[in-house]
Amino acid sequence: MSYGYIGSMKTQPGKREDVVAILLSGLDGLQQVGCIQYTVGVSQSDDVTIWVSEVWRSKEQHDASLQLPEVKDAIGRAMPMLTGDFTSEETTVQGGIGL
């Protein structure tokens, strides 16, 4: 079964667009290492929250992706624009549309 990850983060005021751009900058690379679905959305209830939903072929591939140089670089660029308020949920994906 595929591995699902749903996470949220909050940005410093005025930085949400910049962080979204970083999150969307390396999609080809993620796909190559096992990412099936990756959706970046901005909350409609405030100006600072970003939600990311991901589906990966396996948790191992997700975890390995965090060690890629380009991913580490993206995280390093985004971090100073984040507040440190994160949520995360791990799931086992059962099915759906677009998988």
Next chain:
Amino acid sequence: MSYGYIGSMKTQPGKREDVVAILLSGLDGLQQVGCIQYTVGVSQSDDVTIWVSEVWRSKEQHDASLQLPEVKDAIGRAMPMLTGDFTSEETTVQGGIGL
């Protein structure tokens, strides 16, 4: 921009598999009325939580889908197996993989 919805629900003990089956029973219909992405996952941290991530062409199409007879029927069948603990987040989707 597409409309994103991330929701969670909790089931009565032992009912999660049954509710997942209901959630996955009408996917063709949802796709026909504007659903781009629909992902059903079960939480890895307990035995009763289900997470659903959805992307729709518009919020209007999402809302209209809730009035379809087959969707109302599915909700009616699932409700008695749920505890009433729901979370939901609405987003404006900015991009990703599998959209």
